[in-house]
Amino acid sequence: MTMQEKFRTIHYGIGAVGSEVLKVALQRQDIQVVGAIDTHPAKAGRELGEVLGLGRNLGINVSYDAEALLREISADVVVQATTSHMITVYPQLVQAVASEKNVITSCEELSYPWTGQAELARKLDRRAREAGVTVLGTGVNPGFVMDILPLVLTSPCQEVRSITVTRVVDTSTRRLQLQIKMGTGLSPTEFRFRVSDGSIGHVGLKESLFMIAETMGWQLDEVKESIEPILATRRWETGAFVVEKGRVAGVRQAAVAMAGNREAIRLDLQMSLGAENPHDSIVIDGKPPINLTIAGGIQGDQATAAIMVNLIPAVVKARPGLLTMRDLPFIPWWSARGWWKEVPDDQHLRVL
Amino acid sequence: MTMQEKFRTIHYGIGAVGSEVLKVALQRQDIQVVGAIDTHPAKAGRELGEVLGLGRNLGINVSYDAEALLREISADVVVQATTSHMITVYPQLVQAVASEKNVITSCEELSYPWTGQAELARKLDRRAREAGVTVLGTGVNPGFVMDILPLVLTSPCQEVRSITVTRVVDTSTRRLQLQIKMGTGLSPTEFRFRVSDGSIGHVGLKESLFMIAETMGWQLDEVKESIEPILATRRWETGAFVVEKGRVAGVRQAAVAMAGNREAIRLDLQMSLGAENPHDSIVIDGKPPINLTIAGGIQGDQATAAIMVNLIPAVVKARPGLLTMRDLPFIPWWSARGWWKEVPDDQHLRVL
Known part of the structure; x- marks a missing residue:
């Protein structure tokens, strides 16, 4: 992450989960939504605010061309929410990793792919390390309540x-x-x-x-x-x-x-x-x-949208590779203030 | 931590909590108890197994002289369980840190000293960083259930x-x-x-x-x-x-x-x-x-003993300084396998 003040996010998939994630992200002071991708004919090419039914424009057109958008727009994290199966989502993840962006995905099989999808997991891990980015699958279930x-x-x-x-x-x-x-x-x-x-x-x-x-x-x-x-x-x-x-x-x-x-x-x-x-x-x-x-x-729709957004700081700061939730700190959303490296003295204290 | 197979621990304080911690530690395959300190006349100088009422000797005499023992015996962690107040425990912590050993303490005020004991906390943090060791206060409460x-x-x-x-x-x-x-x-x-x-x-x-x-x-x-x-x-x-x-x-x-x-x-x-x-x-x-x-x-006595022992790998591997639980990973006892640095590919998978 550069010294910019906000985490820049690109949202890949504006379905049920992706829309909820976007609505949460748009309310956050520390997040700037900079791009959106969806290939559905009813969404691609339209204004994002309109697609979300916000009643206002966001100045972002939904792109159908993931590769071009990922290449052209700089971002800290691609928030990916398309399908449940790793084999389907793998090419999309590789695209995002190739553009040197961290990825948070709601794909359920990514929550712990090391057994069920071991070969794909190793390949993705290698690519992520080579690109110096982190890939994490999460959600409320799988990803939190039952693991x-x-x-x-x-x-x-x-x-x-x-x-x-x-x-x-x-x-x-x-x-x-x-x-x-x-x-x-x-x-x-x-x-x-x-x-x-x-x-x-x-x-x-x-x-x-x-x-x-x-x-x-x-x-x-x-x-x-x-x-x-x-x-x-x-x-x-x-x-x-x-x-x-x-x-x-x-x-x-x-x-x-x-x-x-x-x-x-x-x-x-x-x-x-x-x-x-x-x-x-x-x-x-x-x-x-x-x-x-x-x-x-725990209400699943609200919670999955929340956890995906809350994990952005942790994923930006974590080591490169394909991670799972167990690699993250107790309070991932707090980790922006530094859990794995030196914290300046003046950040320990808050005047009450 | 060196390449040795077990975490070497010195136990400072063999009261109610310290005894429970020792009993848990003695059952662990990955821990070797190498020293014990207590100044109580009924304990100092006696054999540790006898003090704990184990009915067997451990080949460890309880020392009253913390400084000498800490200087003479190499260990990864000092597990400290004496009193609840930081001001009382501070000199003991400084002794342990000066001997370049990590510390896990049950002292309640150490669970989050950055507000109530800010000045002592800064001093201890500085000493721990200089010595390259980690100091952590934990327990089931404070340290887990209510924070x-x-x-x-x-x-x-x-x-x-x-x-x-x-x-x-x-x-x-x-x-x-x-x-x-x-x-x-x-x-x-x-x-x-x-x-x-x-x-x-x-x-x-x-x-x-x-x-x-x-x-x-x-x-x-x-x-x-x-x-x-x-x-x-x-x-x-x-x-x-x-x-x-x-x-x-x-x-x-x-x-x-x-x-x-x-x-x-x-x-x-x-x-x-x-x-x-x-x-x-x-x-x-x-x-x-x-x-x-x-x-x-959550049963407090059992849980506090468990959490102090379970955190040993995380504290050995964490960055130097005075940490609190919020600096640790979701599954601290698993962290020995590496949460903050590269994990070899062959450690991801376990043949089932």
Whole structure:
């Protein structure tokens, strides 16, 4: 980062997540949005403020030509929010890295790619190091609730035997895209078909599981994954859907890691219309044991947009390479003031 | 740290906390206890295993002469657990730093000394930098539950208006020293006298409050502290005390930070015999809001011993100077594998 006062950001992907991220970034004093990329015909070429429905112009036209824009505009970070799968997003990440810009991506598989996408991860890591930039995948899940937060909670433990995380989300209060992704309104048969082609369900449970397992140093003998439909027990009308009783209201997914006969990690995710008692819980069977509940759960859309913007200072200042959240400091958004190098004496104190 | 396989530790203070820390350290494969210091006549000169009541010898005699031991024995970290106040512990810390050893201390005021003990903090920071070592104050409270954990939870927030942390501890299940420190068994009059001379009550609320306020960048207009006795509503018999109804069963303390008319931070701590519904809670009034509860609370004695030992790798590898927990990575105990510098490719992956 140069001595400029603000972090300059280019936003790659102005879909559901990307738009929320932009709205947060535009409110920040320390961030200047300098570019936007989207290839969707309804967005490319239009004014960014108009695309976001802000009712004002931002002086930024959405570009369809990522390569040209990345080459021409200088920026500290490319904030990337397009798809969930690394193989799809890889060429976009390489473009951004080639232009010598740091990257924060919401791509779920990037939250911990070192197991599921090891070869691509190594290639991307090498390119990032060569270019001297940092690439980080993050979000609230994966990226926080089901991986970093449980790992943070092990710091006061003498021993940890198992980690169980449960997240129950009521999708009736969430964005349409999430409802679609959870198979809302499908018949159970359609659901199974769409699961088999990978177009529905949450991506990231395995990534969270591997981040926990490999950080804990646990040798796993087996990893089991499951996905089941949750069927509507009554008729639902949402803004976009009418879901008859007996059709799909959402998804229940689990990823379980066995170490011998021990269930070392269980990640359980339920996302459905009207899910009862929405919450996040983290149970550490350890010494001491830790049994934590977040009432209502952390609101995913708001939180993912926030965490992506909050991590900008940390990513700009971190070492080059493909990082994951576990490489970052306790308070990444504070790290702009310097967590890994000398801090001038006068920055320690604030007159109260 | 040299290329040796284990972290070598010297333990300064073998009281309630120090003994627990030693018991945890002695179980770790990656730690070698190489020295112990205590000036108490019942401990100095005796064999460490005997002092700890292990029923076996460790080949280490407890030394009363800190300076000589620190000079003669090479070690990576001095784990220091003597008193709560920085002014008392300062000469001991300077001794350790002068011997070019990193320090982890349970001294509560060291958890965030930059406001309450700014001058001593600057001096210690300068000495640590000159000696090329790191000094860190930590524990479960202060150091985790009421400061770092709430700060970690702000990462997924777009806005934070206030942070409220409540910790309710049932001291009937805790160590005798803690019960004494909470005024257990005193009359209300004795309690007030002992509060005024600073010999009872929890130390660290202000430190937690200032760590939060200064990290959030909040300009405070007023900081209020209070301490009140909690009186026994029935007769209590513990292992050490008989507490008649109407006498002191524990303490309720609060530290509140005002920013204008806004209560920006409230830290509320209740520690008493038979406290109902022991728990830790963190409420962030923000976007999104976060409302977290740890059922039963995090067991303090076990957790403080664990966190002090778990932080050894991070403190050995961190930059020189007087650090606080907010300078450390999300998963400090993992940091031995390298969070701030290049990690060899082959360390990313673990064959499962």
